[in-house]
Amino acid sequence: MATVRNRDHESRGITQGGKISQKTFIDSYDPSVLRRVQYMLYEIKWSNSESPLQSCCHSSRMAHAEIYFLEDVFQKPRSDPSARCSITWYMSWSPCGYCSKKIRDFLKAQPNVNLVIYVARIYWHKREINREGLRSLMNIGVSIQVMDLPAYSYCWRTFVDNEDKYEDYWPRHFSPWIMLYYLELHSILQNIPSCLKISSFKNQDPVFRLRVDEKQKRAFTSANPYLPPVSWPGQPTSLWKP
Structure with missing residues (x-):
């Protein structure tokens, strides 16, 4: 069963060398589209x-x-289980x-592990169970961030298969959606209503709408004193894929 499970997790758009294909990365990490399959690019650094x-x-x-990472990847034999470990997920x-709870349980059982999470999109961002899950991870020290352009560039250089690949990756039209998810993630972590x-x-591209009232603007400003300047709309603003 484990062999079948590993093959299932490593076959779709991932090479035998553990790299993601160029097309799969572009299709799956574009924040302006809603792909069903969830991908994770991971980096594990041991102190020893x-x-x-x-x-x-x-x-x-x-x-x-x-779940696959926690139960299959990390549980592979290690030479020194007491060594400190830094994990980054893209x-x-x-x-x-549900996964947030599993991650919390894992980290409580592994006090020597530090976890940083970068996300391209927020999964069912209005469901309170998912919002509570992300807050609970933040509360135990997990760093959760929306992927910005340097993160995309790092993933492109580090995790994408080299065959027929451009030297660097500069996605077009990403900035508005990165900012939208950035604001929504902060609303979640600061327990502010969804914006x-x-x-x-x-058969149509999704439509993204940012809705921020005066109360939310004050809450964002108060909760995030170092928030980059944002041109808050006077009325609800709609953004869609050009």
Whole structure:
């Protein structure tokens, strides 16, 4: 069963060398589209090792990518279980409420592990169980951030297969959606009502709407004194894929 599970997680758009294909990365990490399959690019650094482990996996019918990582990738034999460990995930979707609980349990059992999570999108961002899950991770010290352009560039250089690949990756039209998810993530972590609405229609690109009232603006400013300047709209603003 484990062999089947590993093959299931490493077959779709991932090479035998643990790299993600160029097309799969572009399709799966574009924040302006809503792909169903969840991908994770992961990096594990041990204090007693000079070379980090860098590889990829994705969700399957059996488990989300986080569960596969915790139960299969991290549980592989290690020479020194007491060594300190730093893990970074670059995820196409943020953890759901169920996976957040599993991550909390894992970190409580592994006090020598530090986890940083970068996300391209927020999974079902209006569901309170998912919002509570992300806050609970923050409360135990997990760093959760929306992927910015330097993060995309790092993933492109580090995790994407070299075959027929451009030297660097500069996605077009990403900045508005990165900012939208950035604001929504901060609303979640600061327990502020959702400001992002996503409408998805069959065979059409999703429509993203930012709705921020005066109360939310004050809450954002108070909770995030170092928030980059934002041109707050006078009326609800709609953004869609050009």
